[in-house]
Amino acid sequence: MRGVSVIGIGSTPYGVLEGKPLKELATLACNEAIRNAQIDRKEIQAFYLGNFVSGILLSQETIAPLVGNCLQLSKEVPCTKVEGACCSAGIAFRQGFILIASGFADIVLVAGVEKMTSAPIDRNTTAISSGMDWEEEGKAGLTFPGLFGLVAHRYMHDFGVSIETIGKVSVKNRANGAKNPRARFRKEVTLEEVMRSRPISDPLKLYDCCSIADGASAAVLCRADWADKFTDQPVDIVGSGQALGYSTLYAAPDLTTISVTVRAAQQAYQMANLKPADIDFVELHDCFTIAELVDSEDLGFFEKGKGGRALEDGITQVDGRLPINPSGGLLAKGHPVGATGIGQIVEIVKQLRGEHENQVKDAQIGLAHNVGATGSVGTVHILKRR
Amino acid sequence: MRGVSVIGIGSTPYGVLEGKPLKELATLACNEAIRNAQIDRKEIQAFYLGNFVSGILLSQETIAPLVGNCLQLSKEVPCTKVEGACCSAGIAFRQGFILIASGFADIVLVAGVEKMTSAPIDRNTTAISSGMDWEEEGKAGLTFPGLFGLVAHRYMHDFGVSIETIGKVSVKNRANGAKNPRARFRKEVTLEEVMRSRPISDPLKLYDCCSIADGASAAVLCRADWADKFTDQPVDIVGSGQALGYSTLYAAPDLTTISVTVRAAQQAYQMANLKPADIDFVELHDCFTIAELVDSEDLGFFEKGKGGRALEDGITQVDGRLPINPSGGLLAKGHPVGATGIGQIVEIVKQLRGEHENQVKDAQIGLAHNVGATGSVGTVHILKRR
Numbered sequence: 001m002r003g004v005s006v007i008g009i010g011s012t013p014y015g016v017l018e019g020k021p022l023k024e025l026a027t028l029a030c031n032e033a034i035r036n037a038q039i040d041r042k043e044i045q046a047f048y049l050g051n052f053v054s055g056i057l058l059s060q061e062t063i064a065p066l067v068g069n070c071l072q073l074s075k076e077v078p079c080t081k082v083e084g085a086c087c088s089a090g091i092a093f094r095q096g097f098i099l100i101a102s103g104f105a106d107i108v109l110v111a112g113v114e115k116m117t118s119a120p121i122d123r124n125t126t127a128i129s130s131g132m133d134w135e136e137e138g139k140a141g142l143t144f145p146g147l148f149g150l151v152a153h154r155y156m157h158d159f160g161v162s163i164e165t166i167g168k169v170s171v172k173n174r175a176n177g178a179k180n181p182r183a184r185f186r187k188e189v190t191l192e193e194v195m196r197s198r199p200i201s202d203p204l205k206l207y208d209c210c211s212i213a214d215g216a217s218a219a220v221l222c223r224a225d226w227a228d229k230f231t232d233q234p235v236d237i238v239g240s241g242q243a244l245g246y247s248t249l250y251a252a253p254d255l256t257t258i259s260v261t262v263r264a265a266q267q268a269y270q271m272a273n274l275k276p277a278d279i280d281f282v283e284l285h286d287c288f289t290i291a292e293l294v295d296s297e298d299l300g301f302f303e304k305g306k307g308g309r310a311l312e313d314g315i316t317q318v319d320g321r322l323p324i325n326p327s328g329g330l331l332a333k334g335h336p337v338g339a340t341g342i343g344q345i346v347e348i349v350k351q352l353r354g355e356h357e358n359q360v361k362d363a364q365i366g367l368a369h370n371v372g373a374t375g376s377v378g379t380v381h382i383l384k385r386r
Numbered sequence: 387m388r389g390v391s392v393i394g395i396g397s398t399p400y401g402v403l404e405g406k407p408l409k410e411l412a413t414l415a416c417n418e419a420i421r422n423a424q425i426d427r428k429e430i431q432a433f434y435l436g437n438f439v440s441g442i443l444l445s446q447e448t449i450a451p452l453v454g455n456c457l458q459l460s461k462e463v464p465c466t467k468v469e470g471a472c473c474s475a476g477i478a479f480r481q482g483f484i485l486i487a488s489g490f491a492d493i494v495l496v497a498g499v500e501k502m503t504s505a506p507i508d509r510n511t512t513a514i515s516s517g518m519d520w521e522e523e524g525k526a527g528l529t530f531p532g533l534f535g536l537v538a539h540r541y542m543h544d545f546g547v548s549i550e551t552i553g554k555v556s557v558k559n560r561a562n563g564a565k566n567p568r569a570r571f572r573k574e575v576t577l578e579e580v581m582r583s584r585p586i587s588d589p590l591k592l593y594d595c596c597s598i599a600d601g602a603s604a605a606v607l608c609r610a611d612w613a614d615k616f617t618d619q620p621v622d623i624v625g626s627g628q629a630l631g632y633s634t635l636y637a638a639p640d641l642t643t644i645s646v647t648v649r650a651a652q653q654a655y656q657m658a659n660l661k662p663a664d665i666d667f668v669e670l671h672d673c674f675t676i677a678e679l680v681d682s683e684d685l686g687f688f689e690k691g692k693g694g695r696a697l698e699d700g701i702t703q704v705d706g707r708l709p710i711n712p713s714g715g716l717l718a719k720g721h722p723v724g725a726t727g728i729g730q731i732v733e734i735v736k737q738l739r740g741e742h743e744n745q746v747k748d749a750q751i752g753l754a755h756n757v758g759a760t761g762s763v764g765t766v767h768i769l770k771r772r
Binding site for chain 2: 001021023052053055056058059060061062064065066068069073074075076077078079080081082083084085091094095098099101102103104126127129130131132133134135138242243244245246247251259260263267372373376377
C-alpha cells in the first residue's frame with residue numbers, strides 16, 4: 001500500500017450562503033483546494049464528491065460530473081458521488097485515499113457539499129430523516145434530535161452525568177468556533193444560555209443541537225512520495241477506517257455506544273499502528289452535545305461514562321491534554337451534512353500545518369471522526385504532520 | 387494490478403414489483419448472487435450499491451448500510467452508495483473492481499437497485515430530471531425524452547436515416563426480451579405497432595422509449611486467482627472505463643455522439659488490450675431506440691451514421707455478427723435506473739457461461755455500456771470467459 005498525503009485544502013465558510021447554488025459552493029471549495037495544492041487541475045485523475053440531500057431538497061442529482069465540468073476537469077476523469085448521510089464526505093475522502101494507496105491514481109480531488117438553507121425548514125426535517133430506515137423508524141416519527149434525546153437520557157441514567165455537564169460541550173465548542181472564520185456561529189455562549197435555550201428534544205435544548213448550513217469543503221490528495229514537489233507541509237493519511245453499524249435504534253444493543261465508531265476507529269488505529277494515547281487532537285462528530293461525550297469514549301480516549309469528567313477537568317479544551325473540536329465542531333461550525341467530513345479534514349490539516357486560527361500547541365497527529373444516519377455508517381481518519 | 391472475476395450473479399425480474407420495498411429488492415438480488423457464488427457472506431469485505439432516486443421518490447437515503455444490515459454482512463464491512471443517475475450501477479461495479487484490482491479487498495459485493503412504480507408518474511418525471519443540470523436545462527423544461535427526440539432529429543438529418551430504421555431497434559430488442567424472464571415486456575412488437583404507438587417526443591413514440599421499473603441486480607466479485615475455488619465458470623473483468631461528458635446538451639459539440647461513451651470505451655479497450663472487432667456481443671444503454679444506434683457507433687463497432695445500416699443487415703440480431711442487447715436491453719427489460727448497469731453485467735455473465743435464455747453462440751467476450759444523465763457520466767466494462 002502506497003502512502004497518501006493531503007497537499008491542498010479549501011472550504012467555504014459554513015452558514016446561510018444566499019445566492020450561492022450548490023455547484024458554485026462545491027466549485028469554490030475545490031478551486032481553493034487546487035490553488036492551495038499548487039497543482040495544475042489537469043493533473044487530477046479522479047474526483048469523489050460527498051453529498052446527502054441535494055436530490056430531495058434541490059431536485060439535483062448527478063452532481064459529481066456537474067461539478068467536475070464546472071471545474072473544467074479533464075474529460076478522462078471519473079467523477080463519482082458517494083452518499084452515506086452525515087458521513088458522505090468522510091466516505092468521499094476514504095475513496096480518494098483508497099484510489100491512491102492502491103496505485104490506481106496519483107492525484108485525486110475529494111470534496112463534500114450541501115445546500116440546505118434555501119429550502120423550507122420542514123423540508124429539511126424530512127430530508128434529514130431520509131438517513132433513517134424510513135419504514136422502520138422514520139415514518140414512525142423518530143427524528144435525529146429525538147434519537148439523541150433518548151441517548152442523552154440513557155447516558156445520564158447509566159453514568160450519573162448531569163445535563164449541565166453535557167451542556168458544557170456547547171460552551172466549549174462555541175468558544176472554539178468564535179475564533180474560526182469558517183464557523184456559522186461565532187459567538188460564545190454561557191452554560192446559563194445553553195440551559196435556558198428552548199427545548200428541542202428532552203433533555204436537549206437548542207444549543208445542544210448543531211444547525212443545518214450551506215457549505216462545501218475539499219482536499220487534494222497525492223501519493224506521499226510526490227507530496228514534497230507541491231508543498232513544504234505535507235500531511236500524511238496514516239489510518240483509515242469505515243465500518244457498518246445498526247440502521248435502527250431499536251436494534252442497537254446499547255444506546256450509549258455508537259458501535260460503528262468503535263470499529264472504524266479500531267481499523268484506523270491498526271492501519272496507523274497507533275493507539276488513542278498517541279492522538280494529539282480530535283475533530284469528532286458532535287451533531288449534539290451528548291454525541292461528543294459518547295464519541296470521545298467510543299474512540300478510546302476515555303472510559304465509558306468518563307467523557308463528561310474529562311470535559312469538566314479541561315482535558316478537551318484547546319489547551320488541554322486532548323483538545324476536542326478546536327474548530328468549534330458541528331455545534332459551532334454548523335452541519336452542511338454532505339460537507340462536514342471533509343470540513344473536519346480541512347481543520348485538522350490547518351492545525352498540523354500550524355496555521356489554524358485556534359491553534360493546538362505542538363499538533364502532530366489529528367483524528368477525524370464522521371458518522372452517518374442512525375450510526376449505520378462511520379469513518380475515522382488519522383492524519384500526521386511529516 | 388490484480389485480475390478480478392465475477393463469480394456470482396443475481397437479479398430480480400424488472401417490472402412492477404408491488405409489495406416489495408426497496409431494501410427487499412436489493413436483498414433478494416444480493417442473496418441470489420451470494421448463493422450463486424457459493425461463498426459464505428462473512429467473506430464479503432466491502433459492498434457498493436448503486437441507486438439514483440430513492441431519496442426523491444421514497445424519502446430513503448443511506449441505503450447501502452441499510453441493505454448491508456438486511457444481508458447480515460459483517461459489521462466491519464464498509465457499505466457505500468454511489469450515484470451517477472442511470473450509470474449508478476455501472477459505477478458501483480467499477481468501484482468493486484478497483485477495490486479488488488488494487489489489492490484492498492479479495493471479495494466484494496456490488497449491486498444496484500431502484501423502486502419507481504410505487505410513486506406517481508409525475509414524481510418519476512421530476513425525479514429522473516434531477517439527472518440533468520436543473521438550473522441550466524432541467525427547470526427550462528427539457529426532459530430525457532425531449533433530449534433524445536432532438537438527438538433523433540439531428541441523426542436523421544445528418545445521416546439520412548429514417549424513423550422506421552430507428553424503430554426497428556425496438557422490434558429487435560422486444561423480440562429478444564420476449565425470451566428473457568427478467569424483462570418487464572415479454573411481448574414482441576411489429577414495426578407497425580412501434581410506428582403507431584402514441585407520440586412521446588417527436589419523432590420518438592412510446593415504443594421508442596424504455597420504461598421505468600422496479601428491480602435490483604447484484605454481482606459478487608473476487609480476485610481472479612481465487613475464482614476457481616468458487617466456480618467452474620469464472621468470468622474475468624478485463625477492461626474498465628469511466629469518463630466525464632457534458633452536463634448540458636447545449637454544451638455538447640455534436641448531438642449525434644455521446645462523447646463520454648467514446649472515452650470510457652477507449653479506456654476499457656486499452657486496459658483489455660482489445661479492439662471493437664474483438665467483442666462478441668454487447669449490452670448497451672438503449673434508453674431510447676436512437677440511443678442504441680448512437681451508442682453502437684460511439685463504442686467503435688460501426689462508422690458514424692452506419693448503425694442503422696448494420697441493424698437493417700441483421701448484424702446486431704442475436705444470430706448476427708455482433709448481437710446487441712440480446713437481453714432485450716432497457717427497451718424490453720425496463721429501466722430500474724440505479725440497477726440497470728449491473729443488470730447488464732448479469733446478462734453478460736449468463737451469456738459467457740452459456741446459460742442465457744437467448745444465448746449468443748460461442749460468446750467469449752462481452753461489453754457492457756452504461757451511461758448517465760445528459761451523457762455526463764458513463765462506464766464501459768469488458769468481460770471475458772476464461
